[in-house]
Amino acid sequence: MDDQISAYKCSTSFCNENSTKWSEGLRFVQWKINTRLHTGIRRTPYEAGFGIRPQLGVVSTNLTIDAASILETEEQLEEILNSEEEYSKQQILGQDDIASDTASITQQSEITNYNCVSCQQISSGAHTCMSCGLFCHAIPLCSVNNGSEEEGFGSAVLCRLCHQGNQITQQRKGAKRIQGVQADKMFEQSRKQFKQANIGDTVMVPLPDVDRGKGDFRNIKAVVVAVEHTGTYKLGTKYGQLNSHYTRNQFTPCLDKFLDINDVQTGKEISLRQ
Missing domain, CATH: 2.30.30 (SH3 type barrels.)
Incomplete structure (x- = not known):
């Protein structure tokens, strides 16, 4: 019913604007379908498919709630995003310098640079993903905290790709489990409605x-x-x-x-x- 109402509102808006680009409204209707709560799996289809809650606009970025609350114009948003990107690059360079200094003390061999699996930027190999074993930066844009307080050269983190894969697997397992519970309820209702037949009947x-x-x-x-x-x-x-x-x-x-x-x-x- 909600999908029909959304489609009706979308079509009414296009009629009022005398627009012939009906395909522009399909994404809004599809977004409404993918973000509604499914009673069978107790989550939205978007969560079951991508492992995260559906997000749009500023919320879908890496900005904090405090930074997003003070935004008023697009220029402010662009300025904050540029500053966040510059800050991330500085963090990456700083971590590479620290890792290089630490490695030079412990070993005299030259360190080979590797690409981060999340951002594809140059990394010295100071941190590796604890799941896939690939190199990644230990910053929020590239990895997540695995609960360990260990820091320094060689410590393991969880890259964004593996974290998202784990979230998708967890959501899909939860949806499958709830669908099994729903099937059991349907079978129980059917068993109560229809009496069991015996051999020879x-x-x-x-x-x-x-x-x-x-x-x-x-x-x-x-x-x-x-x-x-x-x-x-x-x-x-x-x-x-x-x-x-x-x-x-x-x-x-x-x-x-x-x-x-x-x-x-x-x-x-x-x-x-x-």
């Missing part, structure tokens, strides 16, 4: 309309020959066993027994159409 299996002729019966008589541990049933007729597993809502038990289980040809499997 005669049941009526409805025939699909596409497989039934004008003079054919609407149902066929079958008998329950086996009950699986998953809750499905194997049915049989006097012409052989049906090659499909049936759930309880796919047939109706009969009060009387019209077909005995001994009349079923156990060595032959047939389809419902046959």
Whole structure:
């Protein structure tokens, strides 16, 4: 319902502006769909796909809440972003200098520079990702704190790429677990609504309309020959066993027994159409 309202508002806005660029509004409708809370997985589709909460505008940048709250113009935003980038570069150069000085004391060999896996900038190899083992800078733009207070040359950090991958895996596992709980609830409701059938009970299996002729019966008589541990049933007729597993809502038990289980040809499997 919310998606329809968003699409209606978007179309109304384009009509009022006499605009013919309808494709410009598709991203807003798609964003609304991806950012709504899904009751089945208890998170937004955006979170399940990317592992983070959906963000737009200034919130999606690396600015702090205090810095974003004082912004009033685009020029201020551009100035802060440029200063943040310059500060990050200075931090990278400073860490490289410290790492080079420390390495020169401990060893006289020349240090080979490596590219950071997150920003692809030159790094001296002072820090490595504890997950992928690649080199990265120990700054918020390139890595996250792994909870260790150890600092200095050779200490391990978690790069942004591995951190995002872990978040995606965690969100997807949570969505899968909740979907399993939802399936169990549906199965429990179905079990309470439909009583369990026993082996030897005669049941009526409805025939699909596409497989039934004008003079054919609407149902066929079958008998329950086996009950699986998953809750499905194997049915049989006097012409052989049906090659499909049936759930309880796919047939109706009969009060009387019209077909005995001994009349079923156990060595032959047939389809419902046959």
